[in-house]
Amino acid sequence: MAYEYQAVHALDGTIGAIAEQRTNHLSVHRMTAVAMVLAAPGQTAEAAGILVSNGEFEARFSGPGEWLVLSEVHAPETLAAELSVRLGDFAFVVDQSHGRVVLTLSGRDAARILANGIAVDLHADAFPIGRAANVLCSHLSVNLARTGNESFDLVVMRSFAEALVDDLKVMARSHDLSVDFATR
Known part of the structure; x- marks a missing residue:
């Protein structure tokens, strides 16, 4: 039996449209790509140097040797792949977008x-x-x-x-x- 799945935002149906923004x-x-990056043992400085924001993504501190990387430019799959290529053996990357x-x-x-x-x-x-x-x-x-x-x-x-x-x-x-x- 085949199933057809649709991506639904966690807050669909709970937030209504508004006429204007308030103060x-x-x-x-809806579409922010998010990846978790964890530096390999002893590679924190190298990974941090590679994660300098460049307009394509923004790395945010999440813990020692650990960052959340957000991107409005990349799709979830391309962000994780791009980070994996850039970081190589310096860090591990896991897509967290969904x-x-x-x-x-x-x-x-x-x-x-x-x-x-x-x-x-x-x-x-x-x-x-x-x-x-x-x-x-x-x-x-x-x-x-x-x-x-x-x-x-x-x-x-x-x-x-x-x-x-x-x-x-x-x-x-x-x-x-x-x-x-x-x-x-």
């Missing part, structure tokens, strides 16, 4: 909203643009990265995406927040 906005990305969801929280109150559920100092001096860390957001593990003065990316496991969006809505209840799929 603070949570964008849910297991992770990428969200962007932006707006003048973005740091205040996140401060309601994250125990990390998000002041620009302590958490500058380009910094990333694995944190707990309420009770969920996310990779948080500052991508601009007033924007943060959150990468969460697919099965927890709906709970994270719900938590962020609660954290933003005293702020003007809209939620929609990203247009980029």
Whole structure:
């Protein structure tokens, strides 16, 4: 018996279209390629040197010798293959695109909203643009990265995406927040 499968985003059917973005906005990305890179033993410096962002992808710290690599340019299959070729024996690459969801929280109150559920100092001096860390957001593990003065990316496991969006809505209840799929 043959089965026909269709790719469905984890948040399809839970987020409705909005008329306009509010002061603070949570964008849910549909097509971000995500790969996990783990440096081979003793090869962390070499792998880090190869993972310098070049416009095709962005490497984010996930742990010692471990990075999440995101790309809006590559398809999931091509990102993992490209990274495997570039890194060679310096690191191991695993495609995580279908297991992770990428969200962007932006707006003048973005740091205040996140401060309601994250125990990390998000002041620009302590958490500058380009910094990333694995944190707990309420009770969920996310990779948080500052991508601009007033924007943060959150990468969460697919099965927890709906709970994270719900938590962020609660954290933003005293702020003007809209939620929609990203247009980029």
